[in-house]
Amino acid sequence: MSREWGINTIAVHTGREVNPTRAVAPPIFQTAVFELEDAAAGARFAREIAPTEYYTRWGNPTTRQAEAIIAAFEGGERALALSSGMAAVATAVLACVKSGEHIVAGRSLYAATMELFQNTLPRLGIEVTFVTPTDPENFRRAIRPNTKLIYVETPSNPRLDLTDLSAVAQLAREHGIFTIADNTFATPYNQRPLQLGIDAVVHSATKYLGGHHDLTAGAIVGSAAFIERCWQHAKLFGPTLSPFEAWLLIRGMKTFGLRLERQNANAQRIAEFLQAHPRIERVFYPGLPSHPQHDVARRQMRGFGGMIAFEVKGGQEAGRRLVESVRVITLAVSLGGVTSLIQ
DSSP states (O other): OGGGSOHHHHHHHTTGGGOSSOOSSOOOOOOSBOOOSSHHHHHHHHHSSSOSSSBTTTOOHHHHHHHHHHHHHHTOSEEEEESSHHHHHHHHHHTTOOTTOEEEEESOOOHHHHHIIIIIHHHTTOEEEEEOTTSHHHHHHHOOTTEEEEEEESSOTTTOOOOOHHHHHHHHHHHTOEEEEEOTTTHHHHOOGGGGTOSEEEEETTTTTTOSSOOOOEEEEEOHHHHHHHHHHHHHHOOOOOHHHHHHHHHHHTTHHHHHHHHHHHHHHHHHHHHTOTTEEEEEOTTSTTSTTHHHHHHHOSSOOSOOEEEETTHHHHHHHHHHHOSSSEEOSOOSSSSOEEO
């Protein structure tokens, strides 16, 4: 039923069925273990997929409520909440590929994701080919017989390159290849990759979903079968999201739609201001007609997000002076929260 609701209704009402109490505000189940009714229950929970009342590394009711909201946001069957965005990326990828297999990835990626793909995966016997993601045919040309995954990030970090998700999903289906999209920059408010044919979505929930710079979390969304595979890895790797941070995430997501609506509008105005400024060389923002893939943005996004990249005339030194001179905007890493940041 939640799939028929608007995003603000989803944020407030989804997940109550996971909560075993009648509390209106979600409780924090601050426990590592749960009492078992009997020995048979223990044996059953040991086999069950992500039981919520067994051991918090397996699952926790507070975390399950956060997962239900995120899954509904994206229109997916299930979600898995983890301790960081990189935990989500690594878990999702390793649920898809093993030694001797191949990934095709867009070369416009978050730096830590790129490090994972360039340094860690090859040590596990997994090859990665990077392609320019703005042309879907680049992915097709890189496919090999052992290609098992196409991975994209759109809009990408940091220059907001776009990938045509429908086109990539179609060519992946033609070759029987699984697809994952990092939807952190767009968020499900602006873009829903699963509806465009992508198989799974990953998020750094630290960013827009949490929205207040006070938690670290990640999420994977997809089919129940895929999330089951991810959970089998996560329960062994141990990237557990704490119940308290899951509660902070639930609390942050209650205002998700309101925040994104305002962030979209503010970013559009700032991007237009920067584009007209005499000291700015170039602005990268999907909502500007000057963006080389503005048509793709209009086709697959309903809003263009709160991230802007731009080049300052005068090079690196001019950029340094700018970031050290701003007053209202804070010099810090991360994005998507209530505080405007620059780096």
